[in-house]
Amino acid sequence: MTGTTTYIAFLRAVNVGGRTVKMERLRALFAELGLDQVRSYIQTGNVFFSTAETDRAALTARIEQHLEQALGYAVPVMLRTVEEVAELVDADPFAGVEVTPEVRLCAVFLSEPLPTDLEFPVSSPKGDWEIISATPGTAFTVLHLRDGRTVNPATCFPKSYQGQATSRFFHTIVKILAAARKV
Structure with a gap:
């Protein structure tokens, strides 16, 4: 998809301390926000998605707000682009x-x-x-x-x-x- 960015959302407080969220539900919550190509990786709160939205802070706030409303507790979200994570890994x-x-x-x-x-x-x-x-x-x-x-x-x-x-x-x-x- 042209003009989109693929993000990795690293979520805190998912599937720890008795707060269990099935990845299917987590993906659905991200999809409800109109985000594209939503996928997840393992049970620790890693979600991939694409979006044309360019304001990362606003996007982060929107995701956090939606997750808190749906799950009943705050879920801090750290968004990184695939490129940023690749740079981190490559930096060794x-x-x-x-x-x-x-x-x-x-x-x-x-x-x-x-x-x-x-x-x-x-x-x-x-x-x-x-x-x-x-x-x-x-x-x-x-x-x-x-x-x-x-x-x-x-x-x-x-x-x-x-x-x-x-x-x-x-x-x-x-x-x-x-x-x-x-x-």
Whole structure:
């Protein structure tokens, strides 16, 4: 479709904490908004769609409003174009980080940039996570499992951070991108 943009909507608060939404229903909710070629990937709230709408902030607000009205709770939405996610993957933000059974690589999609005074890397006092770098829209976090468990990377930001965030393992983002590129 000419003049359209394909977005990946990374949703927070979907299929966690007892809030279950079948992907069929989620796709239907996006379609109700007049969005085209709506598809989803796995159960963690990743939705692909195309639209001719050019105002991303207005589109995000419209989606969030519709989801909250339909589901009964707020669902923060981080919209990224397929091209933006491809750039993120191609940048290889975790180059040089050794992956072991105790290490997880995570990209945290942000609604607002992190505070400008943040100096990287930022590590937790317990050593269970570190933010190694960030762009205005994404923080790159290395998680260290302790007793087989890890923290929610979206909670690793300073209290001064006023935005919303949702995380995905980096290897999952690669798969999401591949799925989003399929027509």
